[in-house]
Each structure stands twice: as structure tokens, then as C-alpha cells.
Amino acid sequence: MKLSKILPIYKITSKGIVIGDTKATLSVCFRMKMPIVFTQSDSDFQSTIEDFRKFLENLGEEVLIHKQDFYYRELYGLIPDDSKRKTNTEAFFETAYRNHFNERPYLRSESYLYVSKVGNSATIGVTKKYADIDENDWVQNILNSAEILKKSGIVLEPIPVEELLKEGNVFSQYFNFDKENIEQLKDVSFEKNKVYVGGKEVKIYSIEGEKQLPTTNIGYSKNFNALPVSNMFDFAYKLAVPHVVNQYIYVPSQIDMMQKFEQRKADMQSYNFKGSNDEAIQELMVMKQKCEKLACNVAYWHYNIMAFDEDINIIDKECKKAFSDSGFKPKEVSLTRKDLFLAGIPTNGVRLTLEKDKLMAVLLDLEAVAFMNLEQNYEDKNIAVTGTRLCDRIYGIPFSVDVFNEPKKKGWIKNQNTIVLSGSGGGKSFTTNLLLQTDYHQGAHIFCIDASFSYRLPCAMHNGVYLTFDDNNKISFNPFYLNFLKEPVAKDIFTSYQEEEEFDIEKEDNQSNVTRYRSRLEERMNTLMGIIVVMVKGEGETTSRFESTIYRMLLWEYFKDRTIHDRIEGCNFDDFYQFTKDNLERILKEKGVERDFNYRKFLLMLEPFRTGESLGYLLNSDDEKIKNLGDQRFIVIDVSKIRENKLLFSIISVLAMDLYNQKVAKLPLDVTKALVIDEAWQAISSPEMATFMKTQVKLIRKYGGRTVFISQELDDFISSEIIKESIIKNSSIKIFADMGEFKRNFEPIKKVMSISDSNEKKIMSLNMNNREGAFYKEVCICWEQRGQVYAVETPLEMKAIFETDPEEVMKILPQYEKYGVELASQNYADNIRNNIK
Incomplete structure (x- = not known):
């Protein structure tokens, strides 16, 4: 058939309006963007469908909408980003990817x-028919009506006339059943009760009658793996062959429809032999009642699937499975194949209305909209761009997700602080490593306090600094030494302020060195107060406001004395202890509180940290290992081997946070500074650490830092008041990996984390229907109440670096030390592929 004879286009105007030959239609073409599949809740679907019905109603009567979805088979191909130079290691992993x-x-x-x-x-008098219609008004009415859809995430983008006329336009795309920009249209044949486009046979299945609808009650959506999806989901991505879906809704004159109903009712009553038409009459009455009750219009609806580019037997099998899963009764089209194919030509859907009583079902407009596909997969992003490479759930295709910056710009989140939670082996540290790698490649500074042994290999890959604290590696610190207090202007700190004054550590005054120095002193005093609390308080003991005031006053007097008398060079814990022993009783007496504070007991609790005592090495000198951390961009302090020693564990964790504070204070605000605390949060979760953490959160915010807290011990994590107040409330991003072990007792987690019902379903759906033969785990990222699920999959070479299982890490480390990162990860990947243990 010569296509020039069947093209139904009379003219395309300068405004992009297509004037059709069939029934003299005016049509406007839009590209359509919709919500991402698996992200909408039941209430979202209800809002989306009701909004679309309002959109349809606003368009008026004698309007037909034709939604056309093309599902093409593609082979993924990553286009490398050559805009910046890569290290050999980066290039190696890019190739592996x-x-x-x-x-x-x-x-x-x-x-x-x-x-x-x-x-x-009909087909004559087209220009005369629309001579009195304003094209601008018609287009503007559609655009105004489309504003209703935006709050549901549906965006209509008008296709300009230039795009409608160029190669690869929607018309040639349909005729060729191909996405390529092919100028020559393929031949179409309708011989032998079949449809051929070029050399491809196209199988058409349609839903065009009420008797084909599911017998169960249809809602706004259905469930797939416990998640709401479109009622027509089975004919979208789940249909595993290339296909085109055509969905038509025609809203006729409602007066004419009601008259048609009455006439049909009268005819059936006249020939109602022995009640043979009672059921049909009842259906008409129900339709009218539903229209009135729901304030809906009556519409004609048609749905068809055109499958191609696959073995016919596979098409039959997959389409029949889709119909079976959906509950719709299948109809393979043969006699009306030409009508349906021609009606599928963009802007020619009106052809169906010529045979509407045979090819279209009569439904409420609300029902017709509920039988539309109103969701899409993530957009293709096969070019390496800013963001973390995550995969979609359906096919495992990678794309770039900006987890932190874009959501902040869009107003989804108030801050970039993050919590990562899962059960044991759920993938939380693996996911965190992937996020950190993206941050590092984009110039971030990473500082990890790790009690899980999860960052040894990534640190090695980035030539970072890895400090392990155990009996054989005792790191020493000197948090009492503040070099800036040797400056002459530092003395003004103690003449301009009194220790009782409230001081906001987030305040920044670039004009005043005194203010800046005072701020830095307050930051260090907060750290030292945290250390003192750990030293003198037992587990579960709280620190009163009175005690906090004493600690603060003591520290203030110590630094005041050493600064004014130029003795900063000798500051360390021993010096502080001696000052306390010599002056604390006097200070308490001056304040009249010597009977309210047991200073002898206080000194006794401090004594183990003096030189010569069991912990005397800890706070009296800066270790050479920590003196040059300023320029290092990946730092890990491993405290996993001292977790059982609560005293040491807590002090080292507080000191590590202080190192982070010192480091980030020197960096520009626009540089990402991530403080990662993996299971080490236990060191600061006790009640006595409340004051320290409250101030620490302010410090991190002041310097533009970002926190990442990771835990698998959720019961302890959410039961800590300090964690709830200082961490959970200040973290806008929550990432959930596999939560299977908490399904039976999820309600407490849901409440503390402020998880919506919709996001709960997404979290509970993780890893329920993973693709066969693929090794990956899923995560749900919640930006406040916006949750989306992604697959976390990497090449085996990268898995070798992100591996967190201690046994596996110990296999890889010797390889790394002998051969380097690239060869070690290559050997590990090859061993897995070859099933070598």
C-alpha cells in the first residue's frame, strides 16, 4: 500500500496544529512525561487519575485523546565522560563498568x-469547517488544562512544527516501528489477515468491549510486589517484547449520549421477550446513575497492543501472559487490523470514532482514565554525568542519580545529612561506599569513623590515610593544644568575654579575629567537655546542667591562664590535670559551690589519663600520624577493635570528630565534607553525650559539612534519645537497604523515622522480585517524604573494593599489598567468574 494515499494529514500549521482529513480534526501533539514507576502511592494514583479526568473534562466535548507509548528494545551503551582526565585507577574501573x-x-x-x-x-470542506476556530485559543485551552496535571507529575511538552516535519518525527516513527531517523517510510501490508511493516509482522491485540474487562472490582491502581502500579502495568514494561500501546478516549456530546441511552432503552423494552433484555436495561440504568452520582461524563474507550520485532511464538506467549496477569480477556485482531493500524497514526485516532460502536467500549471517563498507563521508567542517562550510578528495578540499567545537591535545590530536603539503615548483610556499607566514591571523584573530603571494618579497601584505592586503634596501634592525641592561642590578639578573647556569656558557635564575623578565635575555642571546649564527661560518668549516668557549667568554667579558666601567661606551648592533659588539682577547689569556693561538687572524686576519675598511668599515652602528645591530615581527602579511623572498651571507644570517637572539625574548618564552604560514622554512633549515643552532640551538629552545619550515620542495630539506634534528637531529626535523607529482618516489628522504626505509608511499602518491597541471575541489592532512598527505589549493582572489580565481609576483605588485602588495587580487584573478579574460591 502506498502510504501517501493513506496519510490522513491535510495540513500542519505554523503553530504545529495538525489538520486531519478524517472528520476534519484539529490535533495538537505532545511529548508526555509521567511519574516514575513504583514511586506512587495508592492516594497518588487516585489524585493522578482524578486530575487527568478533570483535564479531559476541561477540554470539552467532541474531543478525542490518543496516548501512544513506544517500547523499543535497546542495548545499553555507556558513553564515557572524556571532559576530565582520569587516573589509571579511575580509567580501569570505568572500563570494568x-x-x-x-x-x-x-x-x-x-x-x-x-x-x-x-x-x-467527512473529508470535504476541511478548511471551511475550521475557518471560524482560533488556533491559539484551542492550543491555549489545552495548555491551561494541562496545568492541572503538573502537581501529579505529568508534563505535556508541545511538539513544535519543526520537529513534526523533520526526519524521525512521530509519524515516521510509527510507520517504521523504529526509533531511528529513517527518511524513507517502510511498506505496510495488510495481506493474509496480517499486518507487516517492512519485513516485520506486527501482532495486534485489542480491548474494545465491556465483556473483556476484568470481572473483579477495578480501583485506581493495582499491586505488583506489594507496590501500587497502573492497572495497565502488565502491558507496559512488564510485557517483555517491543511493542506500541495505543489508548483512546473519546468524549462525545453528552446530550446525544443520553438520548442514545434512552432510545436504546426504549428499543430493548419493546423487544424484551420474556425478560431477555432485563440485564442490558439494568446496565444502562446503572451507567446513568453512576454518571449522576460521580459527576462524570460518558466516554468511548479503546486499548490495543501492537507487538513486533520478535519471534511470533514469543509475542503470542508474552501477550497472553500479560492478559492473564492483568485480568483482561484477550482478543487478537485480524478483521479490523487495517482500521486499528490506520487509527494508530499520530493525530488519526478519530478514525476509531467512525466505528465506535464496534471498536470502542462505553465507560465513564473516570474508568477510561483508570485504564491508561500513567507512569514511566527512569529517563535514559547513558552519558556519565554528575551523580551516583544506580540502576532501575526492571532491567538493571544504570543511570546517574544526584542524591544530595539536586534534591536540595528542588526543596525536597532541608539538609544533606543522611542515615543509612539495614539488617546485617543488607548492603548499607556497600551502598555508602558507592556514594562516597562519587563524592570523592567530585572533589569531596571524606572522613570516616568506622566500627564496622568497611572502608579499608576504598581508602587504599584513593591512597588515603587509614588509622587503626588497637593494642598494637595506640594513637595519641593532644586536644588541649591550640596553636592560635599563642597569637597576641588571643588574649583579647578573655578580656572581651566572660565565660558565662552565651556564644553562638555558628556565628561568623570575618572582620574580627577575636570573634573567630573565640568561636574556635568554643568548638574545642565542646570536644573537651565531651571527653571529660566520658571520663567521669558511668554508663547511663547523665550530666546535670550544674556539672556542665563546672566543666566549662574549668576549661575556660585553664585556657585563660595559659594564654595570658604565654604557656600555651606546654598545654596537654597532664598540664590540665595539674591546673585542675591546683585551682579547682579555689574556683568552686569563689563561686560558693564547693560543697555541691566533689572535686576530689573528679580528680580521681581523671587520674588514669596522666602520664605513667594506664591511659597516660592518650591525651598528651599529637601522634605523627595525625599531624598531616589536612591535605588528605580520604581518612578512616578504624575503632572496630575497641568497641567493647566503652571508655576508650567513646573518647577516641569524640577525638576523631574533633579532627574532622579541625580539618573542615580550613576548607572552602563549597567543598563537600562528609563525616561518615559507621556503627561508631554508639560511642556518642549515651545520655551524657547530649550536650556534646547538640553542639557538634551545629559545628558540622557551620562548616558546610554532611553527616552519614550507618547502623544495623536499629533497636538501639532508634531507642537512644540523643540519636533521635541530634541525628534523626537533623537528617533529611534516609536510605534503607534490606529491612527483611525488621518486617514483623517495623512500626517503631516507622514512627521514629517518620516513614509514610507509601514509603513503607517501598521499603518492604526491597529485593522481593530481583532479576534472575543478577547479583545486586535494592535500596530505598527517602528525601523527606519522597521515596524512590533503586538497584545497587556494580561490576565485580568494583565489588572487590566495596566488599565489607571481613573474610573476603582479608582475601583481597594481601593481593592489594602485593599487586596494587587494579590487579587485585581484577584477580578477585576473575576468581568469582571462574568459580575459584
Whole structure:
């Protein structure tokens, strides 16, 4: 068949309006963007469908909309980012990434909406018919009506006339059943009760009658793996062959429809032999009642699937499975194949209305909209851009997700602080490593306090500093030494302020060195107060406001004395202890509180940290290992071997945070500074640490830092008041990996984490239906109440670096030390592929 004879286009105007030959229609073409699949709640679907019905109603009567979804088979191909130079290691992993994912098949979708004003004429007098219609008014009415859809995440983008006329336009895309920009249209044949486009046979299945609808009650959505999806989800991405889906809704004159109903009712009553038409009469009455009750319009609806580019037997099998899963009764089209194919031409959907009583079902407009696909997969992003590479759940295709910056710009979150939670082996540290790698490559400084042994290999890969604290590696610190207090202007700190004055450590005054120095002194005093609390308080003991005031006053007097008398060079714990022993009783007497504070007991609790005592090495000198951390961009302090020693564990963790404070204070505000605390949060979760953590959170915010807290011990994590107040309330991003072991007792977690019902379903759906033969785990990232699920999958070479299982790490480390990162990870990957243990 010569296509020039069947193209139904009379003219495309300068405004992009398509004037059609069939019934003299005016049509406008839109590219359509919709919410991401698996992200909408039941209430979201209800709002989306009701909003779309309002959109349809606003368009008026004698309007037809044709939604057309193309699902093409693609092979994934990563296009490398050559805009910046890569290190050898970066280039190695980029190659591994391409080798792992390239040529992975998936269905890529494109969605269009054609809105047509239906005329009453046939194919003559087209220009006369619309001589009195203002094109601008018609287009503007559609655009104004489309504003309703935006709050539901549906965006209609008008296709300009230039795009409608160029190669690869929607018309040639349909005729060729191909996404390529092919100028020559393929031949179409309708011989032998079949449809051929070029050399491809196209199988058409349709839903065009009420008797094909599911017998169960249909809602706004259905469930797939406990998650709400479109009622037509089975005919979208789940249909595993290339296909085109055509969905039509025609809203006729409602007066004419009601008259048609009455006439049909009268006819059936006249020939109602022995009640043979009672059921049909009842259905008409129910339809009218539903229209009135729900304030809906009556509409004609048609749905068809055109499957191609696959073995016919596979198409039959997959389409029948889709119909079976959906509950719709299948109908393979043969006699009306030409009508349906021609009606599928963009802007020619009105052709269906010529045979609407045979090819279209009569439904409420609300029901018709509920039988539309109103969701899409993540957009293709095969070019390496800013963000972390995560994968979609359906095909495992990677794309770039900006977890931190874009959500902040969009107003989804108030801060970039993050909590990562899962059960044991759920993938939390693996996911964190992937996020940190992205941050590092984008110039971030990473500082990890790790009690889980999860960052040894990534630190090695980035040539970072890895400090292990155990009996054989005793790191020493001197938090009492403040070099800036040797400056002459530092003396003004103690003449301009009194220790009782409130001081906001987030305040910054670039004009005053005194103010800046006072701020830095307050920061260090907060650290030292945290250390003193750990020294003198037992587990579960709280620190009173009175005691905090004493500690603060003591520290203030100590630094005041050493600064004014130029004795800063000798500051360390021994010096502080001696000052306390010599002056604390006098200070208490001056304040009249010597009977309210047991200073002898206080000194006794401090004594183990003096030189010569059991912990005397800890606070009296800066270790050479920590003197040059300023320029290092990846630092890990491993405290996993001292977790059982609560005293040491807490002090080292507080000192590590102080190192982070010192480091980030020197960095520009626009540089990302991540403080990662993996299981080490236990060191600061006790009640006595409340004051320290409250101030620490302010410090991190002041310097533009970002915290990442990671835990698998959720019961302890959420039961700590300090964690709830200082960490959970100040973290806008919550990442959930596998939470299977908490399913039976999720309610407490849900309450503390402020998880919505919708996000709970997403979290509970993780890893329920993973693709066969693929090794990955899923995570749900919640930006406040916006939650999306992604697959976390990397090549095996990268898995070698992110591995957190201690046994596996110990296999890889000797390889790394002998051969380096690249060869060690390559050997590890090859061993897995070859099943060598």
C-alpha cells in the first residue's frame, strides 16, 4: 500500500496544529512525561487519575485523546565522560563498568499524547469547517488544562512544527516501528489477515468491549510486589517484547449520549421477550446513575497492543501472559487490523470514532482514565554525568542519580545529612561506599569513623590515610593544644568575654579575629567537655546542667591562664590535670559551690589519663600520624577493635570528630565534607553525650559539612534519645537497604523515622522480585517524604573494593599489598567468574 494515499494529514500549521482529513480534526501533539514507576502511592494514583479526568473534562466535548507509548528494545551503551582526565585507577574501573553493563537489553519508552477536536464533516470542506476556530485559543485551552496535571507529575511538552516535519518525527516513527531517523517510510501490508511493516509482522491485540474487562472490582491502581502500579502495568514494561500501546478516549456530546441511552432503552423494552433484555436495561440504568452520582461524563474507550520485532511464538506467549496477569480477556485482531493500524497514526485516532460502536467500549471517563498507563521508567542517562550510578528495578540499567545537591535545590530536603539503615548483610556499607566514591571523584573530603571494618579497601584505592586503634596501634592525641592561642590578639578573647556569656558557635564575623578565635575555642571546649564527661560518668549516668557549667568554667579558666601567661606551648592533659588539682577547689569556693561538687572524686576519675598511668599515652602528645591530615581527602579511623572498651571507644570517637572539625574548618564552604560514622554512633549515643552532640551538629552545619550515620542495630539506634534528637531529626535523607529482618516489628522504626505509608511499602518491597541471575541489592532512598527505589549493582572489580565481609576483605588485602588495587580487584573478579574460591 502506498502510504501517501493513506496519510490522513491535510495540513500542519505554523503553530504545529495538525489538520486531519478524517472528520476534519484539529490535533495538537505532545511529548508526555509521567511519574516514575513504583514511586506512587495508592492516594497518588487516585489524585493522578482524578486530575487527568478533570483535564479531559476541561477540554470539552467532541474531543478525542490518543496516548501512544513506544517500547523499543535497546542495548545499553555507556558513553564515557572524556571532559576530565582520569587516573589509571579511575580509567580501569570505568572500563570494568562498561564491560559489565554494555549491551544489556532493555525496553526504552517514549510517550506521546495527541489531543484532537473532532468535527462532524467527512473529508470535504476541511478548511471551511475550521475557518471560524482560533488556533491559539484551542492550543491555549489545552495548555491551561494541562496545568492541572503538573502537581501529579505529568508534563505535556508541545511538539513544535519543526520537529513534526523533520526526519524521525512521530509519524515516521510509527510507520517504521523504529526509533531511528529513517527518511524513507517502510511498506505496510495488510495481506493474509496480517499486518507487516517492512519485513516485520506486527501482532495486534485489542480491548474494545465491556465483556473483556476484568470481572473483579477495578480501583485506581493495582499491586505488583506489594507496590501500587497502573492497572495497565502488565502491558507496559512488564510485557517483555517491543511493542506500541495505543489508548483512546473519546468524549462525545453528552446530550446525544443520553438520548442514545434512552432510545436504546426504549428499543430493548419493546423487544424484551420474556425478560431477555432485563440485564442490558439494568446496565444502562446503572451507567446513568453512576454518571449522576460521580459527576462524570460518558466516554468511548479503546486499548490495543501492537507487538513486533520478535519471534511470533514469543509475542503470542508474552501477550497472553500479560492478559492473564492483568485480568483482561484477550482478543487478537485480524478483521479490523487495517482500521486499528490506520487509527494508530499520530493525530488519526478519530478514525476509531467512525466505528465506535464496534471498536470502542462505553465507560465513564473516570474508568477510561483508570485504564491508561500513567507512569514511566527512569529517563535514559547513558552519558556519565554528575551523580551516583544506580540502576532501575526492571532491567538493571544504570543511570546517574544526584542524591544530595539536586534534591536540595528542588526543596525536597532541608539538609544533606543522611542515615543509612539495614539488617546485617543488607548492603548499607556497600551502598555508602558507592556514594562516597562519587563524592570523592567530585572533589569531596571524606572522613570516616568506622566500627564496622568497611572502608579499608576504598581508602587504599584513593591512597588515603587509614588509622587503626588497637593494642598494637595506640594513637595519641593532644586536644588541649591550640596553636592560635599563642597569637597576641588571643588574649583579647578573655578580656572581651566572660565565660558565662552565651556564644553562638555558628556565628561568623570575618572582620574580627577575636570573634573567630573565640568561636574556635568554643568548638574545642565542646570536644573537651565531651571527653571529660566520658571520663567521669558511668554508663547511663547523665550530666546535670550544674556539672556542665563546672566543666566549662574549668576549661575556660585553664585556657585563660595559659594564654595570658604565654604557656600555651606546654598545654596537654597532664598540664590540665595539674591546673585542675591546683585551682579547682579555689574556683568552686569563689563561686560558693564547693560543697555541691566533689572535686576530689573528679580528680580521681581523671587520674588514669596522666602520664605513667594506664591511659597516660592518650591525651598528651599529637601522634605523627595525625599531624598531616589536612591535605588528605580520604581518612578512616578504624575503632572496630575497641568497641567493647566503652571508655576508650567513646573518647577516641569524640577525638576523631574533633579532627574532622579541625580539618573542615580550613576548607572552602563549597567543598563537600562528609563525616561518615559507621556503627561508631554508639560511642556518642549515651545520655551524657547530649550536650556534646547538640553542639557538634551545629559545628558540622557551620562548616558546610554532611553527616552519614550507618547502623544495623536499629533497636538501639532508634531507642537512644540523643540519636533521635541530634541525628534523626537533623537528617533529611534516609536510605534503607534490606529491612527483611525488621518486617514483623517495623512500626517503631516507622514512627521514629517518620516513614509514610507509601514509603513503607517501598521499603518492604526491597529485593522481593530481583532479576534472575543478577547479583545486586535494592535500596530505598527517602528525601523527606519522597521515596524512590533503586538497584545497587556494580561490576565485580568494583565489588572487590566495596566488599565489607571481613573474610573476603582479608582475601583481597594481601593481593592489594602485593599487586596494587587494579590487579587485585581484577584477580578477585576473575576468581568469582571462574568459580575459584
